[in-house]
Amino acid sequence: xxxxxxxxxxxxxxxxxxxxxxLAFTTGSVTEILEAYLEGPVEVRTIRQEVAKAxxxxxxxxxxxxxxxxxxxxxxxxxxxxxxxYARSWTPIKRLAPAFREDLxxxxxxxxxxLAKHKIESRRELLDVxxxxxxxxxxxxxxxxxxxxxxxxxxxxxxL
Amino acid sequence: xxxxxxxxxxxxxxxxxxxxxxLAFTTGSVTEILEAYLEGPVEVRTIRQEVAKAxxxxxxxxxxxxxxxxxxxxxxxxxxxxxxxYARSWTPIKRLAPAFREDLxxxxxxxxxxLAKHKIESRRELLDVxxxxxxxxxxxxxxxxxxxxxxxxxxxxxxL
Numbered sequence: 001x002x003x004x005x006x007x008x009x010x011x012x013x014x015x016x017x018x019x020x021x022x023l024a025f026t027t028g029s030v031t032e033i034l035e036a037y038l039e040g041p042v043e044v045r046t047i048r049q050e051v052a053k054a055x056x057x058x059x060x061x062x063x064x065x066x067x068x069x070x071x072x073x074x075x076x077x078x079x080x081x082x083x084x085x086y087a088r089s090w091t092p093i094k095r096l097a098p099a100f101r102e103d104l105x106x107x108x109x110x111x112x113x114x115l116a117k118h119k120i121e122s123r124r125e126l127l128d129v130x131x132x133x134x135x136x137x138x139x140x141x142x143x144x145x146x147x148x149x150x151x152x153x154x155x156x157x158x159x160l
Numbered sequence: 161x162x163x164x165x166x167x168x169x170x171x172x173x174x175x176x177x178x179x180x181x182x183l184a185f186t187t188g189s190v191t192e193i194l195e196a197y198l199e200g201p202v203e204v205r206t207i208r209q210e211v212a213k214a215x216x217x218x219x220x221x222x223x224x225x226x227x228x229x230x231x232x233x234x235x236x237x238x239x240x241x242x243x244x245x246y247a248r249s250w251t252p253i254k255r256l257a258p259a260f261r262e263d264l265x266x267x268x269x270x271x272x273x274x275l276a277k278h279k280i281e282s283r284r285e286l287l288d289v290x291x292x293x294x295x296x297x298x299x300x301x302x303x304x305x306x307x308x309x310x311x312x313x314x315x316x317x318x319x320l
Contacts, residue, residue, distance in 0.1 A: 003192065003195065003196065004195060004196075004199070004200065004201060007196060007199060008199070011199075018178050018179060018197060019178060019182075021196040021197060021199070022179075022182055022193050022196050022197060024196065025192055025193075025195075025196040026186065026188045026189070026192060026193055026196070027188050027189055027192060027276075028186045028187050028188015028189065028192075028193075028284075029186070029187055029188065032163065032185055032186060032187060032188075033182050033185075033186055033188075033193075035163065035164060035185075036163065036164075036167060036181040036182050036184065036185040036186070037178060037181060037182060039164070039167060039168070039171075039181070040164065041164060115283070116187070116283070119283060119304075119307075120283065121281045121282050121283050121304065121305060121306070122281050122282075122283070123275070123276070123279060123280065123281050123282070124188075144279075144281065145281060146281070147279075
């Protein structure tokens with residue numbers, strides 16, 4: 001993905017703030033950037049959490065249709081309880097170490113902090129950045145580990 | 161490192177801009193963030209590049225004193241040829257795959273882009289963030305791969 005080209009395309013539709021531009025294209029932890037920007041901690045509020053068969057997502061995640069996938073839908077909220085980011089993630093269960101899996105499924109912890117806590121070495125591959133029908137930035141990326149998709153993530157940013 | 165505590169400490173000394181706060185504490189690619197912020201490409205200008213024995217750095221890099229370390233000193237410059245970041249890196253040669261080593265030693269390419277190009281899975285561990293004697297943010301971090309220090313990096317940001 002040519003980030004600068006995509007950024008210029010987005011800015012033809014509406015101008016983006018500094019923090020929006022950065023969050024849209026970073027391949028680092030969004031939580032860390034958001035916390036530094038807000039100068040305060042953010043929290044995760046889980047909306048939905050479930051395990052289901054990969055089904056139609058199998059191809060995207062490079063797993064079998066019958067493989068279990070953990071789906072997590074969360075809001076990232078600031079200290080004043082404002083929703084800053086809405087995020088969904090899909091994680092093939094078979095690629096999770098037990099301790100990481102437990103944290104992911106039980107605790108309201110942002111993904112970036114989970115990766116740091118479990119010292120997971122990975123890289124992020126940005127797939128798509130666009131504006132949704134409410135003019136929010138919506139992006140999709142994969143977290144890759146051991147050459148496999150550990151997690152597919154989709155994020156929507158409230159206008160920051 | 162408690163990033164928010166360190167950030168609050170820095171802001172007692174001087175106020176930081178949004179981009180400074182983000183660059184200071186991100187564990188993602190600084191180049192990507194800088195390019196999105198500037199809305200234009202940045203380039204690396206190599207000041208110095210040499211291979212020397214680890215010596216006194218052996219402990220920091222967790223290698224033998226007699227191991228070879230690649231030292232690189234660069235400026236990251238924007239399209240108008242302004243220096244935005246000054247960076248130094250130390251990389252134990254024995255931890256580099258030949259293709260990555262060649263790119264690192266021969267090409268004027270930012271580290272974040274090299275890691276992406278070579279699909280290197282890693283994590284970054286922030287060691288220190290402070291203001292230097294010219295009031296610039298100076299930070300030090302390790303890039304960890306296979307549980308070992310692939311690279312120690314020190315960056316100073318021009319006031320952005």
